[in-house]
Amino acid sequence: MSDKKEKLRSEEWFGKDDKMGFVHRSWLRNQGHPDHMFRGKPVIGICNTWSDLTPCNAHLREFAEIVKRGIYEAGGFPLEFPVMSLGETIMRPTTMLWRNLVSMDVEETIRANPLDGIVLLTGCDKTTPSTLMGAASVDLPTIVVPGGPMLNGKWRGKDVGSGTLTWQLSEGLKEGTITEKDMVEAESCMSRSAGHCMTMGTASTMGVMVEALGLTLPGASAIPAVDSRKKVMAHLAGNRIVEMVREDLKLSKILTREAFENAIKVNSAVGGSTNMPIHLTAIAGRIGVDLDIEDFDRLGSQMPMLVNLMPSGKYLMEDFFYAGGLPVVIDEIRERIHIGAITANGKTIGDNCRNAPCYDREVIGTVDAPIKENAGIVVLKGNLCENGAMIKPSAATPALMQHKGKAVVFETIEDYHQRIDDPALEIDETSVMILKGVGPVGYPGMPEVGNMDLPEKLLRKGVKDMVRISDGRMSGTAYGTVVLHVSPEAAIGGNLALVRNGDLIELDVKGKRLTLHVSDEELAERRKHWVKPKPVAERGYTKMFIQHVEQADKGCDFDFLKGSSGSEVTRDLH
Missing domain, CATH: 3.50.30.80 (IlvD/EDD C-terminal domain-like)
Structure with missing residues (x-):
């Protein structure tokens, strides 16, 4: 990556000694920022999807502070901002209704503010694609810090998987093999730490997706939320985003056609969620890469499944991490992917994962001895x-x-x-x-x-x-x-x-x-x-959703959001 010094976007706000420069700096000073923070330092926006109403992301309040440390250490100026948080486990009727709304929130917040680079703190299902869709529409240097999975659920001497156990218990209750008392007991046993579902559900799939796209540091997706190494990864991501701004490593340089094809193949190799095609197609539409539903079949349906995780297998994300995580899978299928695709750390995905060691072949198989043959969507x-x-x-x-x-x-x-x-x-x-x-x-x-x-x-x-x-x-x-x-x-x-x-x-x-x-x-x-x-809604956002949402094969984005609008503010006060 080039070290050529580019003019910082934030200088249009903070770098001028006129009336508007005075306005932009003076109000931020009420938070105690000294003079030198406004001059020559990359301003990094931390998009935080923390919310008490999104239990999977409840630990991200602390993680924002860890990312800030890394940004300060690397010479940047961190500014955290909130966004509507989508918690699949609580919100009704479905968080998918608001994925596009959040993407608009993120896009407009980034574009309207003096930000040079972005860190996305994500976790529960839709918080990853929604924030990434918004960031892709602006196209600044961006890195993702996945919130990470919960620790394995433990119930009656067995490992149990979030979500998957829910369906099993529900069936058992109807069959008469499970009682309501059993259900109550299992609640706290299934969810025993911070983090998102520890099965290869949609949240874990989204973490894998962004790592396969090259938008995280290597190995980030599988680390459990409460493992101290997840905090280290967050700190290093804070370091790295400042470097990415100085290198002008924008999203569009990482989110190439090759990166999307890699993500499709990796999703099949890990036994990922059927929700992934909808979200990946929407992200591609924002960055200007044309993905078709046939791509998911052509590229993924014949891939071997290498990861033995629920609901398609036996183990859970914690076990996946201990076995070596996604770098092992990527190295196993390197002959089938674009190993030259650039990633957020400035290296290729092939270099990042070369000779990644595997510590448990029951959890991660090989191409020659996969968990299942031709298991892709x-x-x-x-x-x-x-x-x-x-x-x-x-x-x-x-x-x-x-x-x-x-x-x-x-x-x-x-x-x-x-x-x-x-x-x-x-x-x-x-x-x-x-x-x-x-x-x-x-x-x-x-x-x-x-x-x-x-x-x-x-x-x-x-x-x-x-x-x-x-x-x-x-x-x-x-x-x-x-x-x-x-x-x-x-x-x-x-x-x-x-x-x-x-x-x-x-x-x-x-x-x-x-x-x-x-x-x-x-x-x-x-x-x-x-x-x-008859339409379900006659007013408000839901009416707009009904009028403009595209079909599943097109990614369910709004028809007016295709393509990128870039980082230029539409009108300037100067």
Whole structure:
């Protein structure tokens, strides 16, 4: 990277001796900043997603201070700023509804203020993509400090995974193998430290994603939130962002087409969440890289899964860290990725991970002896999902990957909850469960309800999995033969809206097909009688979301946010 000295962006605020220079400096002085902080020092914005309402990110208040130490040490001027924090575990109806809002908050805050570089403090699912989308739209030097996973859950002598245990207990309660008292006991045992889900759920996947993109220091994503080495990483990130500003190492120099392709392949290698394609596509759209849904299949579906983590495997993120973390995986697949892609530390991803030692081959496999073969996300096409749908084979039941069954249709999530445990519901283990109206527009926000709970009467018979299809998402901690992100969604008139009880549906994962066995003529006749659902909201942000959100295959960003606006303030007072 070049050491050529560039004029600091912040000098437009702090470097002038006129009226506005006086204004910008004088009000900040009420916090006790001395003269020399305003002259020639890179100003680093610390975007903090801390909130007591986001338990996964509750430790980031302390981490901001650690990052500040690193920035001061390297000769920078740190200024922390807040942003709406998205906590998937508490917020209703779904944090996905506000991902784009937060990205706008981050973008406009960065552009409007005297910032030369950015540190993103992230953790829970949407805090990573939302802040990165916003930063990408401005394109300043940026580094990510992932908040890190919780320590392994411990319950009755066993390691348990956050999220994954939730689904297991829920099923057990219906089966009669788990009591309500067991559920209460398990609550504190599952979540016993600061940090996000320690399974390879969406939060962990997002941490892996930003490391694979080259936006963290090497090895950052797997370190548990409460491990002292996570604090060291935060301190070093504070050091490094000041250097990145001096080198003019902007996001656009790291977020190249090659970096995105690396992230897709790495996601498959770690058994990452089905939510990753939606977020990665949105980020790419902000930086100007054209990603297509087919890229995720072409680049990722044939990748071996090397990481043995729940929900697709046995272990948890703490074990992944002790085994060597993501550098081991990247080194294992170096023949399949772009090892020359530049990263935040100024080195290539290949150099960062060369000869990374592995300390536990039960946790991290090899290309020659993977945990599972060809376990990446598969993109399905067919008359039920003309623009695509997705399934995660590593979390599915092999026997159901080729399946034909009759549809049992739930028109809305409320319809599903009302009828799923009705003993009179006509459903058996060969049925295909269909849930409509939970897509980006229909819900709105596309909630994580695609992994529908099975009917109680079938669970009690020992049925553990069924084919489930929806236009919604599912938690990265979940599992099952679940087809997600059907596009176009039912609420805008996709063929999913036309499915009726008893229709024959065929899933063929090997052939990458999802077929509704109803003639085009019959579908056309049904469409004549289809009535578009009324909008859920008539005012405010939710109305804007419904009007402008794109479909899942396009990343669910707003149609007016594609592309970067850069770092120039639109109007200046001078």
